[in-house]
Amino acid sequence: MAHFKKNRQFGDFQTPDTLAQEVTHLLKQRYHLSPDIILEPTCGTGAFVRAALQTFPSSQIFGRDINPDYIQDAKQSLVTHPHAHHVTLQQGDFFTIDWQTFLSKGSSNILILGNPPWVTSSELSRLNSENLPTKSNHQNRRGIEAITGSANFDISEWMLFQFTKWLPSQTGILAILCKYSVARNVFYQVKQKHKAPFTAHIYRIDAKLHFDVSVDACLFVFRYEPSGGCDCHLYLTLDSSTPSDYISERDGHLVRNAIQYDTWRHLLGQNLNYTWRSGIKHDCAKVMELEPISDGTFINGMGQIYDLEPTYLYPLLKSSDIGNSRIQTYRKVVLVTQTTVGEDTHPIQKKAPKTWQYLSDHNQVLHHRRSSIYKNKPPYSIFGINPYSFKLWKIAISGLYKTLTFQLISPLGDKPVMLDDTVNFLSFDSQAEAKFIFKLLTSKPAQDCLDSLIFWDNKRPVTIDILRRLSLPAVARELGCLERYANWAKGIQVNSQGQLELGLF
Numbered sequence: 078m079a080h081f082k083k084n085r086q087f088g089d090f091q092t093p094d095t096l097a098q099e100v101t102h103l104l105k106q107r108y109h110l111s112p113d114i115i116l117e118p119t120c121g122t123g124a125f126v127r128a129a130l131q132t133f134p135s136s137q138i139f140g141r142d143i144n145p146d147y148i149q150d151a152k153q154s155l156v157t158h159p160h161a162h163h164v165t166l167q168q169g170d171f172f173t174i175d176w177q178t179f180l181s182k183g184s185s186n187i188l189i190l191g192n193p194p195w196v197t198s199s200e201l202s203r204l205n206s207e208n209l210p211t212k213s214n215h216q217n218r219r220g221i222e223a224i225t226g227s228a229n230f231d232i233s234e235w236m237l238f239q240f241t242k243w244l245p246s247q248t249g250i251l252a253i254l255c256k257y258s259v260a261r262n263v264f265y266q267v268k269q270k271h272k273a274p275f276t277a278h279i280y281r282i283d284a285k286l287h288f289d290v291s292v293d294a295c296l297f298v299f300r301y302e303p304s305g306g307c308d309c310h311l312y313l314t315l316d317s318s319t320p321s322d323y324i325s326e327r328d329g330h331l332v333r334n335a336i337q338y339d340t341w342r343h344l345l346g347q348n349l350n351y352t353w354r355s356g357i358k359h360d361c362a363k364v365m366e367l368e369p370i371s372d373g374t375f376i377n378g379m380g381q382i383y384d385l386e387p388t389y390l391y392p393l394l395k396s397s398d399i400g401n402s403r404i405q406t407y408r409k410v411v412l413v414t415q416t417t418v419g420e421d422t423h424p425i426q427k428k429a430p431k432t433w434q435y436l437s438d439h440n441q442v443l444h445h446r447r448s449s450i451y452k453n454k455p456p457y458s459i460f461g462i463n464p465y466s467f468k469l470w471k472i473a474i475s476g477l478y479k480t481l482t483f484q485l486i487s488p489l490g491d492k493p494v495m496l497d498d499t500v501n502f503l504s505f506d507s508q509a510e511a512k513f514i515f516k517l518l519t520s521k522p523a524q525d526c527l528d529s530l531i532f533w534d535n536k537r538p539v540t541i542d543i544l545r546r547l548s549l550p551a552v553a554r555e556l557g558c559l560e561r562y563a564n565w566a567k568g569i570q571v572n573s574q575g576q577l578e579l580g581l582f
């Protein structure tokens with residue numbers, strides 16, 4: 078028998094009674110529910126069972142959990158309750174229970190309520206756990222990947238998506254605590270895969286307060302109904318009555334604020350002249366990044382001091398520098414061994430023998446970098462490098478920080494600044510050009526347009542794909558400076574109708 082108590086593989090975060098009660102009250106008051114059947118598929122020690130019994134005393138309540146001790150605890154907590162006979166609790170594994178038959182047998186006036194496990198497939202892999210669909214873990218894992226579009230997915234996402242397939246139309250409702258990202262992924266999947274109209278609401282909850290974990294969590298309420306707008310209203314708390322955002326799908330993407338998006342949709346499109354890139358990837362900071370200690374002398378991440386030629390060293394600004402506006406000076410330099418991906422590195426030996434010696438001294442570490450991208454590449458290879466990296470002027474934004482703050486980066490010590498691979502940037506030959514594009518990016522229309530696309534709770538909210546969707550010429554047109562844009566954007570001109578077209582060379 079598996080050891081169950083507080084076992085990570087079971088994503089075990091028991092809901093406090095107070096939160097479960099808040100949820101059932103909200104369901105009764107706001108949704109006017111009076112379900113015949115309530116199902117808590119992973120009921121744990123029974124907070125939602127007790128809350129449901131209190132709020133909906135005439136419903137039949139069914140609870141299941143993989144952990145027999147929890148089922149025992151939940152039963153025990155109900156022994157003196159006058160309506161305890163309305164409750165059936167049984168030990169069972171979510172993945173082996175035939176939910177579809179269960180749901181089709183009883184009344185269709187059903188509420189599926191609870192808080193499924195908070196664990197991801199990669200955590201399960203690390204724990205060597207089989208807490209996944211059973212028939213063929215491998216196949217199902219791939220099945221889930223196909224649904225979630227990701228190799229790492231939350232188990233609750235799969236569970237929730239299953240229920241959306243079987244939920245009786247109009248009379249069935251799903252009310253589940255889960256990660257905010259899980260709720261919107263399920264919303265997106267349903268929107269793409271099921272054609273029936275639905276309503277979906279997300280209420281943010283304070284997971285730190287209720288579960289003592291730093292997770293962006295929510296209550297996800299979902300049902301199929303003919304009048305449903307297929308959008309998802311986001312409420313900042315369980316008591317908010319007006320939505321703060323309207324999550325929806327637009328043009329094949331999930332957007333955070335569909336109303337804001339619709340206002341600024343005309344700013345989206347292609348950028349022919351400027352391409353967002355991400356910074357250098359080397360996967361070996363302790364060797365490739367060094368701090369200058371005196372002229373020509375540097376200390377690496379292992380505390381080793383070396384004299385190195387300046388030839389291959391460039392000032393480095395990392396995400397934390399960009400995110401905290403520390404851009405006037407640099408703390409570190411980075412060894413840039415190539416000017417394009419795959420370039421032969423052997424010329425370093427002649428051009429900068431001390432640098433070559435330094436790299437050779439650390440051959441072992443560099444050779445054994447984990448990522449397969451370094452296999453069959455010249456020694457000491459790096460990625461995210463191209464002539465654009467060496468342009469003197471840049472506009473950069475950290476992918477990790479939760480603000481839309483662009484930084485105009487000037488050369489430091491007469492050299493172009495290099496950025497790490499969590500930073501997104503555009504690069505320019507001249508300061509004037511960089512300043513002009515910086516103005517476009519920091520304008521209100523551009524900021525509002527980008528903001529409508531960004532889910533700020535993501536680990537890397539500001540992605541290169543989002544940045545690439547903003548059309549700089551469209552922003553220039555919006556701000557009335559399309560002609561100036563065309564002056565900078567080589568090969569582009571404005572025609573007599575005020576439209577951009579490719580110029581003749």
Ligand SMILES: C[S@@+](CC[C@H](N)C(=O)[O-])C[C@H]1O[C@@H](n2cnc3c(N)ncnc32)[C@H](O)[C@@H]1O
Nearest residue numbers: 087090091092119120121142143170171192194
């Ligand atoms: C996040 S806890 C929440 C428990 C309860 N729903 C609540 O709200 O307090 C997740 C629960 O899922 C249960 N669980 C994990 N894997 C399961 C599985 N395969 N089948 C059934 N229950 C499972 C755990 O034992 C745990 O009680």
